[in-house]
Amino acid sequence: MLKKTPLGQVLxxxxxxxxxxxxxxxxxxxxxxxxxxxxxxxxxxxxRGASRAEIVASMHNPVVAVLMGLxxxxxxxxxxxxxxxxxxxxxxxxxxxxxxxxxNTFFSVVMAVTGLYAILKMSIGL
Amino acid sequence: MAESRNAERPLSPHLQIYRGGLTMMMSIVHRxxxxxxxxxxxxxxxxxxxxxxxxxxxxxxxxxxxxxxxxLVLFGFTWALIHHTLGGIRxxxxxxxxxxxxxxxxxxxxxxxxxxxxxxxxxxxxALGVS
Numbered sequence: 001m002l003k004k005t006p007l008g009q010v011l012x013x014x015x016x017x018x019x020x021x022x023x024x025x026x027x028x029x030x031x032x033x034x035x036x037x038x039x040x041x042x043x044x045x046x047x048r049g050a051s052r053a054e055i056v057a058s059m060h061n062p063v064v065a066v067l068m069g070l071x072x073x074x075x076x077x078x079x080x081x082x083x084x085x086x087x088x089x090x091x092x093x094x095x096x097x098x099x100x101x102x103x104n105t106f107f108s109v110v111m112a113v114t115g116l117y118a119i120l121k122m123s124i125g126l
Numbered sequence: 127m128a129e130s131r132n133a134e135r136p137l138s139p140h141l142q143i144y145r146g147g148l149t150m151m152m153s154i155v156h157r158x159x160x161x162x163x164x165x166x167x168x169x170x171x172x173x174x175x176x177x178x179x180x181x182x183x184x185x186x187x188x189x190x191x192x193x194x195x196x197x198l199v200l201f202g203f204t205w206a207l208i209h210h211t212l213g214g215i216r217x218x219x220x221x222x223x224x225x226x227x228x229x230x231x232x233x234x235x236x237x238x239x240x241x242x243x244x245x246x247x248x249x250x251x252x253a254l255g256v257s
Contacts (some may be wrong), residue, residue, distance in 0.1 A: 027221060030214045037211045040170075041204075045252050052184040055177040072171070079164045086161060115171040118178035 022081060029078035036071040043068070059122035072115035080108035152235045156213040159206040166203045204249055209242035 013019050043064070047055060059065045083104050091097040144150065169191075176187035190196050216234050219225050225234055 027218065030218060034211060034215065037207060041207070041249060045249065048253050048255075052177055052181050055184075068174075072174075075167060075170075079160070079167060082160045083164055086157065111167050111171050115174055118171070118174040121178040122174075 022084075026078065026081045029074050029081070032070075032074045033078055036067070036074055039067050040071050056122045056125075059119060060125075062123070065119055065123035069116055069119050072119070073112055076108045076112040076115070080104055148235045149231050152213065152238065156210060156217075159210040159213070162202070162206045163210055166206065169199070169203065201246070201250060205242060205246040208245045208249070209238070212238045212242050212245075 011019075043058075047058060050058075059068070084101060087097060087100045087104060091100055173187055173191070176184045191200060216225070216238055219234070225231060
């Protein structure tokens with residue numbers, strides 16, 4: 001007899017309560033990151049020496065604003081996953097580990113929200 | 127916990143037991159560049175925030191990035207970004223089951239390292255207006 005709830009069966013997770021999601025998201029964001037890095041470097045090179053007005057004007061183009069937003073969101077999700085692994089690999093004291101994992105998430109969320117807010121502010125001229 | 131470890135029991139082989147090599151160095155560099163880029167995100171978000179704030183604040187941030195130390199950091203950021211991206215592509219190739227033979231892994235490492243340096247120099251040549 002299978003001692004699992006229907007939800008447990010569907011989720012298919014063992015006692016670790018985690019599956020391949022972390023690994024898979026790391027790869028998804030890695031693949032998405034390739035064109036976005038090309039965009040980011042291209043954008044910065046095209047706007048070298050640009051004034052603030054020119055940067056703001058570039059964000060009025062929805063394609064540029066959306067691509068920059070995707071770059072930030074993808075980068076932040078990827079770096080959070082990555083640093084999580086680094087913390088789990090090297091920090092073995094529980095309270096320090098969980099504190100660092102917490103700070104990792106906080107820092108990532110602050111970076112994402114701040115970056116997206118700045119892009120949105122320039123793009124729609126708040 | 128390390129202190130509760132039974133000293134009689136053998137440990138699995140760790141870093142110091144292996145002979146160093148190019149692929150090992152590349153693996154370590156991939157992680158180091160990843161952590162460096164984590165901090166680098168702060169620079170990108172800072173720059174975007176400055177652009178969204180005011181002319182004087184933007185000029186101040188541009189002056190920081192334009193100083194010699196700022197440029198040195200950005201140069202390192204550029205190399206780390208390109209190296210980590212190329213290293214990531216190398217990992218993705220492994221993920222689909224290719225390139226595990228020692229010869230291929232060594233070649234991939236050399237290609238990644240050389241390309242990252244060349245691309246970084248090209249990006250900076252363009253950035254500094256060398257044509």
